[in-house]
Amino acid sequence: MQPRDFSDIWAFVRVVETGSFSGAARQMDTTKASISKQVARLEKTLHARLLNRSTRKLGLTEAGNAIFQNALRMLEEARALEATAAGLRAGPGGTLRVSASLAFGNTYLGGLLPDFMARYPDIRVVLSMTDRYVDLVEENIDVALRMAPRIDMLSAVARPIAPIRYVLAASPAYLDKNGTPASIAELAAHRCLTFGTSGAPLTWQFEREGVQQSVRVDSAMCANSSPALRLAMLRGGGIALLPTYVVGEDIGSGAALRVLPEWRPVGAFGDRLYAVYLENRFLPPKVRVFIDYLVEQIGERPGWDGFQPG
Template structure:
């Protein structure tokens, strides 16, 4: 016969306090009830759990082993109750969020009014930087990050896919021609991210195998908006996430290139520190972002599907 939860709880409190009277007080039961519950537990298990004398009370060897496991069960039960209470709690308090500069200005800020309207007891602080902040050391609750994330002590939740696209202006393509394969980029001006004269762009071959192509150009920047502006000005080919280029492609200001060699996808992610429990305010914010952006982000609407011309 499986022991009932109340008999297990009675045994644990008696073993921890070394007293039927104290266990009864903590559980708001009579001493005789606690004694009957422990006796019933021992009968169910067919083993003596406690040494009883007129002066002392202590667990037997079997009782000590059983106590340790029962304490774990009760701890898990308490944690489950606390988790549920957190889920039901009203999100409130100060929420500190770090996000990339361009994405924060161009897309994240647009979904924040709805979040703040829904959760009036949250005070939101937003920090926009392309630097990967140290969430724990700098006191951030959650960060929005783009790309493949290295293993770390952070919890990662994928919010939406992020496609990368190669694109150039019609004027540039008329002047320099349209690359048909990734290898053709060697003869083009490529607008590269960072400060390196030479850079490698990644694509996918027809069999799905990743390939890397070395590119170069006359302009380099560490900001996607600036690279997009240079592409619009006809200075070269940019390789950027689709949330930078979608509006311009739909408007005909930029032309997508090499669409059968779609660059490897990455993702938009929310990251936050490990903790015993996820706070209601962080959970609410991450859920709001997932609903706002994924699984099919609005910035990809009307663009050619990956892997097609």
């Protein structure tokens, strides 16, 4: 293909997007005849018919659909290149759309964003919090923060940000009244606060020096919100298994106490925080600086784990 062919490709894309040669001509400030000539020339270059023409509408052939999808990716690369060049000239800017879980967004991420926005005043952050997996493309998300590296498509990247650890925690008042468990098995006799929606008994798993042990516990309270379980635990409701980014500060202040600290609880949602984003050779500056900021501010020794020695 020659450089001229790329202009023909853009003309073809505009025809498909507008649904007509005249619509493409208006967008590209040229004539309908010129657009028709460009598309015909592209078909000749590719040795393939791209459009099914009728008096009422245009339709893509099988080859035309494949070419159109590839052309869209080329166009996205070109736009990313322009954005990168603009970012290098003017610094990171634009709207950054971030997705995070309700618990992480409410307990930690929200507090990180003001300093990020002060550092990059031309970036406007739109934070969407949900506990479901979002589709980066369909929902126009720049970065999704996840506790497991689930990849929705081949063109996505999961960059590790920080470790996620879990602890058993209870209030001093609860332990004074009900005693402190001395073994994993004793948890079955305590009021346990569990994550979920069914309220049915479930199994907590633990690990210590390569040894694994589990216990089946009843749910004195079940909730699909870690912050809600934290509040119930702090008010003496029972023993909760929580991520340290939710309960770390409470343990550091003494408002909550660790239960069986020699055992490492195995969390149900993974052991690392990832930033998931669409792979792009020309990563927009707003995405790059945001991920770098998270690594800088959280890292391998997160502040929420400050209560742990070593």
